[in-house]
Amino acid sequence: MKVLLYFEGEKILAKSGIGRALDHQKRALSEVGIEYTLDANCTDYDILHINTYGINSHSMVNKAKKMGKKVIYHAHSTEEDFRNSFIGSNQISPLVKKYLVSLYSKADYLITPTPYSKALLEGYGITVPISSISNGIDLNRFERSKEKEEKFKEYFKINENQKVIICVGLYFERKGITDFVELARKFPEYRFIWFGHTPMYSIPRAIRTIVKEDHPANVEFPGYIKGDIIEGAYSAADLFFFPSYEETEGIVILEALASKQQVLVRDIPVYKGWLENEVNCYMGKSNEDFTYLIDGLITDKIQNTCQAGFEVAKEKSIERIGYELKKVYEKVISNDPVKNKECIQHENQN
Structure with missing residues (x-):
């Protein structure tokens, strides 16, 4: 299994919680032995795990779908947490919600940090399966010094x-x-x-x-x-x-x-x-x-x-989060008839 972690505007968002979430994902996947790449031009991946919702993110989802890849959207953002932020955020938040629903609905699976945010997304009418998985924390980094x-x-x-x-x-x-x-x-x-x-x-x-x-x-x-x-x-x-x-x-x-x-x-x-x-x-x-x-x-x-x-x-340690992500990846792959066929052929050869 190989995962493409995609994060649009990494330098801009590095100072935000979403930026740290990507670092945690990389650590979590390494902890459980899952191969990943950050190369958006890569084509030999199995799952696109996407974290952002800009124009390029939209294009990445469409590209992955055309290639027959599985798409997991990490739903860090909701209409509720977009409001009362940037200039004009309250005025355009309904449009943001509509856009998020459209984008998230293209995924095969959604991951969101808490049961609360999961409930919000389900309240939007999204029918894609959703798991709530914490963004996690590196305990060693924050050990008292x-x-x-x-x-x-x-x-x-x-x-x-x-x-x-x-x-x-x-x-x-x-x-x-x-x-x-x-x-x-x-x-x-x-x-x-x-x-x-x-x-x-x-x-x-x-x-x-x-x-x-x-x-x-x-x-x-x-x-x-x-x-x-x-x-x-x-x-x-x-x-x-x-x-x-x-x-x-x-x-x-x-x-x-x-x-x-x-x-x-x-x-x-x-x-x-x-x-x-x-x-x-x-x-x-x-x-x-x-x-x-x-x-x-x-x-x-x-x-x-x-x-x-x-x-x-x-x-909510990174190690535990890694295993939770792995379970979702395996669930998504198990629902892929092409991958299942490849696995059966590999088993028969052995």
């Missing part, structure tokens, strides 16, 4: 007793960036650092203004930072606060959990079935909730859930 933590503290000149609250995400209203800043105003004694970057020309003026100037002195937007500094931040910070309103999963949450960091999120449907309030994380529904929880968690008035959160990350 004093060296990485020191690099983070040195980079941001963090004092010994200074409390730090972090978030990682694009500059989208959907991500809860306005709430992050509003909460920071209530805790001027703490440092709030939002990691991530989105081109300023692509986001609404109100969000641009927040990032560039309309935020208190204790809020920082250092942009996209990778490697030891961000990995050190995940474990060295005092809290990972992710107030997003809509996700298909949230890879950054898995990264925080894998770092044994305390996680605070908004109570939204996507977390049902894998995150549990007051068990492996804390959840709030309003800024009033978040104010209470931030205070309680930072001052240790509330018991932390770090170890239980780490257990969640272990359940």
